[in-house]
Amino acid sequence: MSDPTYTPPKVWTWDAASGGKFANINRPVAGATHDKALPTGKHPLQLYSLATPNGVKVTMMLEELLEAGYSEAEYDAFLINIMEGEQFSSGFVKVNPNSKIPAMVDHSTTPPTRLFESGSILLYLADKFSAFIPKDAAKRAECMNWLFWQMGSAPLLGGGFGHFYAYAPEKYEYAINRYTMEIKRQLDVLNQHLAEHQYMCGDEYTIADIAIWPWYGALVKGKLYDAGEFIDAASYTHVIRWADMINKRPAAKRGRMVNRTWGEPHDQLHERHDASDFETKTQDKLV
Amino acid sequence: MSDPTYTPPKVWTWDAASGGKFANINRPVAGATHDKALPTGKHPLQLYSLATPNGVKVTMMLEELLEAGYSEAEYDAFLINIMEGEQFSSGFVKVNPNSKIPAMVDHSTTPPTRLFESGSILLYLADKFSAFIPKDAAKRAECMNWLFWQMGSAPLLGGGFGHFYAYAPEKYEYAINRYTMEIKRQLDVLNQHLAEHQYMCGDEYTIADIAIWPWYGALVKGKLYDAGEFIDAASYTHVIRWADMINKRPAAKRGRMVNRTWGEPHDQLHERHDASDFETKTQDKLV
Numbered sequence: 001m002s003d004p005t006y007t008p009p010k011v012w013t014w015d016a017a018s019g020g021k022f023a024n025i026n027r028p029v030a031g032a033t034h035d036k037a038l039p040t041g042k043h044p045l046q047l048y049s050l051a052t053p054n055g056v057k058v059t060m061m062l063e064e065l066l067e068a069g070y071s072e073a074e075y076d077a078f079l080i081n082i083m084e085g086e087q088f089s090s091g092f093v094k095v096n097p098n099s100k101i102p103a104m105v106d107h108s109t110t111p112p113t114r115l116f117e118s119g120s121i122l123l124y125l126a127d128k129f130s131a132f133i134p135k136d137a138a139k140r141a142e143c144m145n146w147l148f149w150q151m152g153s154a155p156l157l158g159g160g161f162g163h164f165y166a167y168a169p170e171k172y173e174y175a176i177n178r179y180t181m182e183i184k185r186q187l188d189v190l191n192q193h194l195a196e197h198q199y200m201c202g203d204e205y206t207i208a209d210i211a212i213w214p215w216y217g218a219l220v221k222g223k224l225y226d227a228g229e230f231i232d233a234a235s236y237t238h239v240i241r242w243a244d245m246i247n248k249r250p251a252a253k254r255g256r257m258v259n260r261t262w263g264e265p266h267d268q269l270h271e272r273h274d275a276s277d278f279e280t281k282t283q284d285k286l287v
Numbered sequence: 288m289s290d291p292t293y294t295p296p297k298v299w300t301w302d303a304a305s306g307g308k309f310a311n312i313n314r315p316v317a318g319a320t321h322d323k324a325l326p327t328g329k330h331p332l333q334l335y336s337l338a339t340p341n342g343v344k345v346t347m348m349l350e351e352l353l354e355a356g357y358s359e360a361e362y363d364a365f366l367i368n369i370m371e372g373e374q375f376s377s378g379f380v381k382v383n384p385n386s387k388i389p390a391m392v393d394h395s396t397t398p399p400t401r402l403f404e405s406g407s408i409l410l411y412l413a414d415k416f417s418a419f420i421p422k423d424a425a426k427r428a429e430c431m432n433w434l435f436w437q438m439g440s441a442p443l444l445g446g447g448f449g450h451f452y453a454y455a456p457e458k459y460e461y462a463i464n465r466y467t468m469e470i471k472r473q474l475d476v477l478n479q480h481l482a483e484h485q486y487m488c489g490d491e492y493t494i495a496d497i498a499i500w501p502w503y504g505a506l507v508k509g510k511l512y513d514a515g516e517f518i519d520a521a522s523y524t525h526v527i528r529w530a531d532m533i534n535k536r537p538a539a540k541r542g543r544m545v546n547r548t549w550g551e552p553h554d555q556l557h558e559r560h561d562a563s564d565f566e567t568k569t570q571d572k573l574v
Contacts, residue, residue, distance in 0.1 A: 118435075168461065188318070
């Protein structure tokens with residue numbers, strides 16, 4: 001139930017105290033808050049990220065490219081601690097004026113190319129290496145349909161359901177109902193599609209799978225917002241079949257560890273600068 | 288203020304009565320509700336849509352292509368009345384299993400290619416005609432950054448702010464504050480960028496502009512959710528400069544009229560099957 005006396009003011013003003021969790025890093029303005037350059041490593045690709053679902057998309061893709069033998073996909077992954085506001089440094093804002101992870105710079109071009117938005121980074125890498133994207137025009141179109149589906153759908157999962165179910169300071173029944181209905185609808189879209197297709201775009205593992213898995217694969221396995229029982233995750237059997245299949249890929253396991261700062265210590269690789277960085281990690285606990 | 292006694296149940300169940308406006312067309316499941324084929328017209332491209340911001344993106348793009356002389360971009364635009372549930376017909380679901388407008392079929396390929404998600408349709412058309420997308424690789428990457436930015440940002444505008452500010456059955460202060468802060472941040476991202484760039488990706492008018500304008504151009508002109516004063520739209524002067532510039536384009540004016548079923552009668556072209564269909568419309572009132 002809402003407060004029946006609330007009427008929005010004529011002009012909204014910012015009350016910094018009203019934001020709940022993440023209130024300290026959510027602002028109604030854009031741009032840098034402090035002057036600090038980004039570090040740069042030795043490889044062509046420089047990633048600035050964190051192992052949230054959007055961050056994991058990119059590290060999964062990079063590890064798949066390396067697994068497939070594309071050595072030009074070697075990368076340095078630097079940690080951006082978003083709870084500390086590192087996404088508001090002048091260096092980060094220059095790469096991504098939207099101040100969200102992941103952001104990447106490709107130093108193999110002159111001048112270097114800035115990339116932001118996980119979907120844009122996935123598509124850039126897929127086209128750069130002609131990998132994990134169908135070569136056939138019709139299949140490519142279908143792959144793009146699902147890549148964009150993920151980009152337009154997940155904000156209602158992360159910025160809607162996840163916020164109100166897990167993070168908001170109180171349990172708002174109307175908002176929880178609204179977004180639960182929507183994410184169950186989204187899961188059913190996937191479930192019906194994956195009942196008839198091995199991967200999102202047919203027989204090939206593509207960037208559409210890589211984009212969808214860190215969000216909806218985690219959700220259906222009960223690993224996002226501790227919401228598995230609430231949304232009856234077990235009923236989406238075809239999504240679970242697909243998620244389990246991807247979960248077994250070595251590149252997916254490695255990708256999930258990069259820039260991870262929570263969970264078990266052996267699953268955390270805070271920064272990644274070389275393939276050997278994984279050797280001290282077990283790689284088999286994070287399933 | 289929320290009801291302090293609310294505790295989410297262990298397993299969520301659907302209460303169809305709790306959805307506010309649009310409750311009758313929001314469901315927690317996907318798929319067709321009734322058996323009905325889609326109509327097909329005479330042109331290569333068949334569009335099934337409505338003149339919401341996501342729908343307008345595509346009609347703007349098609350009208351720009353025709354304006355630029357690409358006659359293969361000729362299209363039939365059929366109306367999908369989403370309040371009547373036409374997006375749940377078996378024919379529509381076959382084209383877009385996500386049951387959202389816009390959806391399109393390209394009959395110039397064998398077999399025909401299905402397209403859904405406005406961003407996917409824009410990119411498909413841009414690549415098909417090599418138009419409204421930069422040919423230079425670095426500029427193309429920047430264009431994709433902003434296209435994906437729009438796809439990931441607008442759900443928090445339409446599915447967050449718009450819903451809670453304009454459509455929810457009650458005014459929920461926390462949710463309105465949350466999403467207002469976010470859309471003001473998004474507008475400031477655009478405003479700072481457009482202070483230094485003529486269009487989103489530099490000097491060229493591209494699909495990034497076409498994707499962003501129907502949402503953020505309308506918002507900053509006070510034409511979305513009647514929220515101009517509330518968000519202090521007048522302060523985003525660079526976005527307004529850019530929105531006004533696009534607003535003057537003949538293709539943008541025509542694109543906004545297609546599949547429109549509200550506003551002044553002379554601004555509504557419910558279906559579009561031929562360029563001459565616009566002749567009975569004034570085209571100059573919708574600014």
